[in-house]
Amino acid sequence: MKILIAYFTMGGRTKKTAEAIASVLTNYEVSYFPVELTGKFIKKLKILDKFEKKDFSSLETELNTLDAASYDLIIFGMPTYGNKPPQIFDxxxxxxxxxxxxxxxxxxxxxxTGGKTRDYMKAKVEEAGAQVIDKSKFRKVLWIGVKNAIKFGKRINERQE
Ligand SMILES: Cc1cc2nc3c(=O)[nH]c(=O)nc-3n(C[C@H](O)[C@H](O)[C@H](O)COP(=O)(O)O)c2cc1C
Structure with a gap:
């Protein structure tokens, strides 16, 4: 069984959460589609700004490879920006x-917050014709740990259907 985890991260919290979930997916072979902004904060903000204006030209090659065909399950992980996921999610x-x-x-x-974003993501993925079988939000004001992500990962790993 194969899982693709597609995530975006600017500060590392979503990546950390995605990797914690993946760490317990022992019944699956896990692949990633990571969109990770790196470097100085101002540089990251400039790229984010482009993405928010729907300019994904710097990511064109990677986006062209996106295909769910060989996976049994797709996991989407995003941060919350102004009560929505970033444009890269859409x-x-x-x-x-x-x-x-x-x-x-x-x-x-x-x-x-986060509940609205999670529900937006679910609706968007369903609009694309997929079946959303689980969802979660990981909300922490300061330090984001991995405990809840591991719990969520175990729940995914142990699903029967
Ligand atoms: C521009 C911006 C907008 C944000 N808006 C929200 C928000 O509306 N609600 C919220 O709970 N957190 C908000 N946050 C916090 C991020 O959602 C949170 O830190 C997230 O875990 C960051 O993920 P990352 O480290 O993977 O980039 C915002 C952060 C940024 C940089």
Missing amino acids: EIVARMGNLSGKRAIVFNTARF
Whole structure:
């Protein structure tokens, strides 16, 4: 069984959460589609700004490879920006080939809120024709640990269907 985890991270919290979930997916072979902004904060903000304006030209090559065909389950992980996932989420969903009919799981990280973003993600993935079988939000104001992510990962790993 194969899982693809597609995530975006600017500060590392979503990556940390995705990797904690993956660490207990012993029944699966896990692959990632990571979109990780690195470098100085100002540089990251500039790239984020482009993405928010729907300019994904720097990511075109990677986005063209997005295909759900060989996976049994797709997990989408995003941070929360102004009560929504960043624009890259919509782009990843739109650009992912063969998502229709697949099983999917969505999660988001947040500091204060997060419920709306998680529900937005679920609706968007369902619009693309996938079946969202689980969802979670990981909300911590300061330090984000891995305890809840591991719990969530175990729940995914032990699903029967
Ligand atoms: C521009 C911006 C907007 C944010 N908006 C929200 C928000 O509306 N609600 C919230 O709970 N957290 C908000 N946050 C906090 C992030 O969602 C949170 O820190 C997230 O875990 C960051 O993930 P990352 O480290 O993977 O980038 C915001 C952070 C940034 C940088």
